[in-house]
Amino acid sequence: MELRVRDVGEQGLLKRVQAFCPSTIVGDDAAVLPTEPGKSLVVTSDVLVDGVHFSDRTTPPESVGWRAAAANLSDLAAMGASPLGITIGLGLPGELAVDWVDRLYQGMTDCLKHYGTAIVGGDICRSPVITVSITAFGQVDPNCVIRRSTAQPGDAILVTGYHGSSRAGLELLLNPDAEDSPNSSQLSEGDRAALIRAHQYPNPRLDVRPDFPCSGMDSSDGLADAVLQICRSSGVGARLDREQIPIHPALRKWVSAEQAMQWALYGGEDFELVLCLPKASAQALVEQLGEGSAIVGTITSSPEVRVVDSTGRYSDQILDLEKGFQHFEGE
């Protein structure tokens, strides 16, 4: 029987086509290309499709634009790079309102301006479905590249902010009545807005600039996915302490600890950085970053990623990649 795209899945297909790419360049959040002595070009791409990655139900066009720009800037941040610009490729149905396109660009440029960069080019063509393709490129000192593959046993695992908030915000948008369910505490207007904002207008962590070599990536596909990817790339394992994983106070109030932990580990799109570095450096960075950032565990030499509970309430859990995003699975 002929093998089809849905049989292989998004990740499987990406791995398959990597055979066509230079192996030294692909496989991280972004490609790193040496261009000049002391400077490398960093490039990353995303494709977003209406109905798969966004929908009018949860994301106004400004937010689609902001999120698309933020996701790609986050990939640059995850490599330690500073942005140079982005290009936008749009596929648009003829019946789409031009106002939607204007608002999309407004959202993108609002985000980009905030981080001191701009749209520098692109293409627009007809398509039966709205498709937004973004390529972001930046620059990095080759000695300061943050790679997935260099985590060492003994490294502290640091996250730069809260996890689970974006997924919680999505829930509030999808099920406006969810917050009134019998098992939920009522959210204040401010808490509600904070969680929705985390989903619609996430902040890529270009402000995080560790001044010592570290390993890591961003948590765009969830904290669990990030730790697993780093461990797989580095040939190490990890031990995460669930009590240390930073959850926004609003989310803690709203849903059960178990639900919040699921969203933190698997929800994705928080666009924080997950960094692995010596413990003393990690402690200094947490102090510098402040609220939300935390040391959540340690890199180990064992082959597995284990979530432990220092309070003893939960038994250990072994994470695996299969619970991550697989966009083709839903078909």
Place this chain on the structure above:
Amino acid sequence: MELRVRDVGEQGLLKRVQAFCPSTIVGDDAAVLPTEPGKSLVVTSDVLVDGVHFSDRTTPPESVGWRAAAANLSDLAAMGASPLGITIGLGLPGELAVDWVDRLYQGMTDCLKHYGTAIVGGDICRSPVITVSITAFGQVDPNCVIRRSTAQPGDAILVTGYHGSSRAGLELLLNPDAEDSPNSSQLSEGDRAALIRAHQYPNPRLDVRPDFPCSGMDSSDGLADAVLQICRSSGVGARLDREQIPIHPALRKWVSAEQAMQWALYGGEDFELVLCLPKASAQALVEQLGEGSAIVGTITSSPEVRVVDSTGRYSDQILDLEKGFQHFEGE
């Protein structure tokens, strides 16, 4: 009434969203970003959609890949840049054969290898329609950038190769019996293959490296479009001699002179360069490039682009942009 995408068209929409981009960067075949003293980054993007830009009827997946890569390398060539790499964003239906994707990548990498570059990254996601987004980036000495906006009255207009062949190849693929029509001379197998190859496997002109400043762009949207765009950007006009426009001998044999001229001017996708430079330099470059390259006219200070016939058989024709590609019009 609400303004819709089809009311504005592809070009109209591109112009509209350029308001969101730094005006010094956009508006040419590719963006030029100063990164280092003596080096600029050049970036260009394309979006190709199944049924709009390619179809199984005329293009096997290897050709879709080759053409997509070639079109973007051509934009780099049109800026005088050397390629650093490309990224690929794919939107794919779940039911698509994985073999199609493999063959697409094979076509892209065949083309890229031929020009000494590679795929360095990308993204794959689910979509109801096959969508291929490509971003190519390259490097150029800022003093050697080929821009659309610097053509001078008196410059010779040089084309680096035949025009109309790609459109002719498309015709042969769309109407396999067209070559046997009563008004056509029979094509030899070799002629037929040459025209189809021009459509399916065009060659971006990265080999053309003028060693003197010149203005220009590529002829991806047709020779008429290229000359009109250059004239508009430079605030000049042009005079083209139809007898000088290079048409492949197979095409001359096959269809009427009028049909061949239409395809040369408006067919598009020949991916040659259209360069404006002093006449002596142009003559030297034509000699260097050989077969197919030619001086086809002169930049003038009048506001129009006039096609004249030095043999006196045809009356003068004024070109206008409305005859160029407008992909949304067909909806």
